[in-house]
Amino acid sequence: MDKFIALTASGIAYGAVLTLVALGFLVLYNATGIVNFANGDLVTLGAYVGIWTTVDLGLPTIPSFLVTLALMAVVGLVLEALAYEPLRNQPALVAVMGTLAAAIILRGVIGIWQGSTPRALPSPVGDAVVHIGGAPIAGHRILIVVVSGIAVCLVGLLFTRTSFGRQLRALADDPTTTRLMGVRVRAAARISFVASAVLAGLGGLLIAPIGAVDLTFGFNLMITAFAAAILGGFGSLRGVVIASFVIGLLQALVGGYFLVGYSSVLGAVLLLAVLAVRPSGLFSMERSRL
Amino acid sequence: MFTSRPLIAASAATAAVILLAACSGADGSDEGSKAQDDVRLAFLWEIEGESPVGLSDFQNGADLAIDEINEAGGIDGRQVTYTRVPASPLDPQASTAAFLKATNDEPAAMVGFLASGQAVAAKSALDRAQIPVIGIYEADDAVRFGNQGSEFSWALNGSGQGTSLAAVEFMTEDLGLTSLGLMGTNEAFGLGQIESSEAALDELGATSVGTVTYDPTATDLTQQVLAMKDADGVLNWGYPNPLAVQLKQFVENGLTIPTMTGASGPIVVNAGLATGKAIANFYSALPCNPGGTESAALQDFAAAYQEKYDASATNLAAQAYDAVYVAKKAIEEAGSDAGADVNEALAEISVAPEDGIVCSSGYQADGSHILNHEVNIARFHADGSSETVSTIQVPELPVAGE
């Protein structure tokens, strides 16, 4: 039983971080129609900037998180200006290639800044361990779930309660008509790049203290989050949240009981299976209630 | 049709990527003069800033050795100079090109290649150039002479098999453990080390309570850690990041059993990836441990290094230092600076501490072209310090396939 609890807890924490990264995909895709493959390297960058502000500059946790997220917002703007705006009128595939190029450059820049030795980001809650039903759960994993939960709620409110959120959903529905409404598409793209960079950075900040950070840190997370975004129908907030937790729990539980060592392929397997049966994703009808 | 601006931007972005890739293979600095009378060496590695994985430890260690040798009168009275050509351990093809570039200078020997894959990829180039290359990597099966290793490539560190054997021997005989769990990454390195650890367990009559693997980028090892609950010790053959995850999750789960690993150990501890309780019962099987040694020579090296570079000497720096001394001895024994002669000498020589080396009690090539047959077991402490608690001799390996 305590094994089940421990695995479930780890699945939930992983699902929570996946949600953040997957939402970054979703926001940007809705606003621009492209998939941003620099997302993983933005996760890595967020973790390194967090290490820089916390460890190197010695800022306390909350200011360091805020500075990190603010810097990530700036990175989002730069990314939009250099990698997306010049390619905006090209076929989507070209713009997607632009994000791939941006990913490679970003990784190179991080490498030259931080070198290849992995680095650690201490958890704000230290080594605290909470026992639930006899299973030890790292306090940091609980922190991950709480902070991600707050972030997801904020994104939810942004989507449903703000003019920007409406514009984003309108862009996802019908970009041409959205322009006819007077929506500044460039501004929407900018805000989306900022939002997805901030979400990725938050994901990096949250998951870094679990292990260590190196240059490939965000890549795997991105691939799994991409699977979650597709599984969730790529248009639906609710679908993406559910898909992220499904993948997180699947990896933890199926991986924990049957496939120890190869659980990271489960997200991809599920993705292929779903695409074969329902190419539009599991939750595409949820889009209307985004 | 298309407006030209986005196209230009697209090509600019592509060009930037290509440029960035090209930079990582760009020329290294030519350091030192090239008087005809000098003994020339070449180093095949990057330094910090040349690529995301560049580290200066190797160059610093080698520089220290060259300075000492030249101050003491050089090799057979001739000064030693070198060229350095950046060769990325992540890019075997580019490494071969770097090797070929280094041959222009006709060095007597080269030191470098930091991954066995580089040596395997460069095999035919090495065979043609007939210049020996002393690599600073743990030899896997592929790079052994007789498999895909060149007659001219030599591994300064021991073999992966030797490391596994020493690790298991220490856990079972010195620590007296009987139920060991095996962990490792689910790719070549981890699986290879797990396989040789299983063989070592068999040989020493110990049992494994289970084997679990994980993704090299794993950030959650709950499943694997739970599988280790019945073990009284764990061998974990992984890279620093997942290793840090395992150590932290052991603490969370109240597991205080010893963990043994290989070369990733010092990185975990020195970079602070795991700290305190997580590393209080943590061991590493290493070719060299300058941080926690009782050897006076290695301590002297560490002090000189600290003084010159204002940084702690790593095992990587010490090994590069030793590799230069091995090359020196081979050139002296050959009585020539022709690569083929030096190579022949390398097969025969025995390099001892009085020859200047600091990591091992002796380097002597075996049939597989592995030079070191000694493994140091480092024990780490919660404060991040380490001590060498055992030095284990491992058998020489024959020519692969014999």
Place this chain on the structure above:
Amino acid sequence: MLRVDSLEVHYGSTHAVRGVSFELAEAGSLALLGANGAGKSSVLSALSRLVPSTGQVHLAGEDITRLPAERVTRAGLIHVPEGRRVFPSLSVHENLLMGLIARGSRSAEYAIDDVYDLFPPLRPLRRRSGYALSGGEAQMVAVGRGLLGAPNVMMVDEPSLGLSPLMTETVAEALITVSARTSLVVVEQNLQVATRICSDAIVLRAGEVVLRGSSADVLGSEDVVSSYLSA
């Protein structure tokens, strides 16, 4: 209010609009008539810059010829597109809110409540998603959304297309009300509806203006009938 000079639209080798010019006074209303493919919708798309065109367009004295689509809308030339194009995943109310974006600092005739007054059937549907609306409901949303942008000129493309006679009547009545204070351009297949809403009309055939005048005159002309039949 709106002056169009020598508007030309090409789609590849198709010359869809050929030198169309017209002028619309403040609070004026103009019906664009013609058969399918005569170029009516192309004129609207060109004016709102959804398709490239040549010629000059002035709105309230300002040259808007080269502005991108979103700025044309913000300048007050608001296009209610063919097929309503209500956002399916936004609710009725959210669709209407989207209309506010175009408003900028202009003062508007219609606030949201006024739209609900103009189209009472929408009031109970506030929270219904766009994809669940009938054609008539969607048309009301589309027109209401346009009005909320405080149009200097509102261009409505085929408002009656696919609607029941009753619904057509509701929409037409609303547009007649609107036309009292807002300049309108209406593209419409249904001659009766178009000429009831608009005081003036022009007839297009193969992208060219073949007739212009008051709605009554145009409706009485043989040419109109023949131009519809010649499609």
